[in-house]
Amino acid sequence: MSFLVQALIYLAAAVVCVPVAKRLGMGSVLGYLLAGMLIGPFVMGFIGQEGEDIMHFAEFGVVMMLFLIGLELEPSQFWKMRKSIVGMGSIQLVLTSLLVFALMIFLGLSWQMALAVSLAFAMSSTAIVLQTIKEKGLAQSTAGQSSFSVLLFQDIMVIPILAILPLLAAKGLSQNSEIQSSLIGHFPGWLQGLSYFGAVALIYLAGRYLFVPVLRIVAKTGLREMFTASSLLLVVSVALLMQSIGLSPALGTFLAGVVLANSEYKHELESDLEPFKGLLLGLFFIGVGASINFELIGSKPLLIGGLVMGVMSIKFIVLFITGKIFRVTSDQNLLFAFALSQVGEFAFVLLSFTNKLSILSREWMDILMAVTAITMTITPLLLLLNERYIDPRFGVKVNPSEQEADAIGEKHPVIIAGFGHFGSTIGRFLRANGIESTILDHDSDRVQVLRKMGFKVYYGDATRLDLLKAAGAESAKILIAAIDTPSANQELIATVQKHFPELQIMARAKNRVYAYDLIDMGVKNIYRESLHTSVKLAVDVLVKLGYRNYTATRQGQKFISYDEETLLEMAEHRHDMQQYVIKARETFKLQEELLKKELYPDKGGVDHSWDSEQLREVYAKKK
Secondary structure, rough: OOOOHHHHHHHHHHHHHHHHHHOOOOHHHHHHHHHHHHHHHOOOOOOOOHHHHHHHHHHHHHHHHHHHHHHOOOOOHHHHHHHHHHHHHHHHHHHHHHHHHHHHHHHHHHHHHHHHHHHHOOOOOOHHHHHHHOOOOOOHHHHHHHHHHHHHHHHHHHHHHHHHHHOOOOHHHHOHHHHHOOOOOOOOOOHHHHHHHHHHHHHHHHHHHHHHHHHHHHHHHHHHHHHHHHHHHHHHHHHOOOOOOOOOOOHHHHHHHHOOOOOOOOHHHHHHHHHHHHHHHHHHHHHHHHHEEEEEEEHOOOHHHHHHHHHHHHHHHHHHHHHOOOOOOOHHHHHHHHHOOOOOHHHHHHHHHHHHHHOOOOHHHHHHHHHHHHHHHHHHHHHHHHHHHHHHOOOOOHEEEEOOOEEEEEEEOEEEEOHHHHHHHHHHHHHHOOEEEEEEEHHHHHHHHHHHOOEEEEEEEOOOOHHHHHHHOOOOOOOEEEOOOOHHHHHHHHHHHHHHHOOOEEEOOOHHHHHHHHHHHOEEEEEEHHHHHHHHHHHHHHHHOOOOOHHHHHHHHHHHHHHHHHHHHHHHOOOOOOOOOOHHHHHHHHHHHHHHHHOHHHHHOOOOOOOOOHHHHHHHOOO
């Protein structure tokens, strides 16, 4: 089968399955996994021979993903999170490894096999967890930060784990042709372990004294495509180096990313490689789905099903205990434990490496690979189950002295859904002017902090119809939709429009693109959070450059006024990019001309004051 035909099958499966999964509320990850199952060798058989072709492609997806993850990790950020990274990460890794080791010994594996498997199964999926956290807007939540800490510790610990595995190989090390073919294949086990640490040190030194100078030379050419090519060359070179000594290419590129995280070319590398990130992650998940051997599962359903249940239960319990030790609240702890309860993509690398060392038989490797893929497939479903059914029952409860969110007794003319930075600013301003509001928020940690600050906040999902009724949506006058996640904000607006058509909606939009979506929904009062703050910054720049404060502020107000007026016009053309660009060019040119006339009234403009219409009305009344 030609490359183009395979590419067509991959893309068609993703385009069909992912939107359906998103529509059903299951997330894009599960959509990619389902796409891989359908087109894989064990269902429709469109691609791959026994899944090997797909997993080769998938591994390059992991390589690119981990380079970008490493690039986003600055050493200063690592130092700030060192307690949670080392504390939570080490507790999870050690306890999970011990319990899985005991389970494998019980199943009759040798201690070498059991140790190798337990170390591989202690890993969780960086790809699935980070992608899911990003989609749900949970990166800054306690669960999101805790998950990142544990995942980072796991990724770092892959280095010593890969160094330990050759020491378990015994006779298999000298008999395996693949290991013998590597550059260090003839070395004894202990020397191979030292070689791995040497490769890591080499990547660090090359990053500091070779990669950055080369990128600096390429950047001087001014050719962006050459910089992109250099970025890919860097990734492929490190991957090849690690592969040549028998280590994971993904691990090497992760380290290269970390080394370059503090370089001046960090953001340029991110922007150049970002377009590849989403697609490669999607291909990785498709590869995982296609690698599930349904024939093997059908022949040994009890063994594989029992291992899936046993391993995920062990990891869930260990993670939940870890969260309790670090005083993570109940709902955040449930999310944290469910999110990391699967076996991760590094297990594919470690199990494959273990098989090459002849520590693990081919039969057991296939069984454990199937277990790994199934746990990754189940995770999005578990997160959906937790979000809809478990968390509402067992999450953070309102203190007994306060009224429960589902039985709100007081009614106010204003309801604020989402009390982050945007919503809390509105709430404080209203309260200072004597207007009380009913506040709803779904972040339990934020709810607790706000209560300590003196706000009466109700914990709950504002998109739920019963909670909106309890909050008095039937009698309220205004609903302020200010939820951080745009998709949740749009779901809230749709619910209100359907069930409370008389309730006036004032909606937050993160930027112009989300504002267009709200316009399509018929929302009239839209407030772009980035518009006013960016204009305020620009006004301050004018003042610092010598403009009068009055003049700069007036120009800022005029700019916002003109931009708001053209928003509806621009929205009509946004689905036709050619017309949109033409309209944008005309609009922006007209805005600039109007602002210039306002700035230089003697050249045709009229010098108005702040809120001139209101001032004229006040002046007329006084006369």
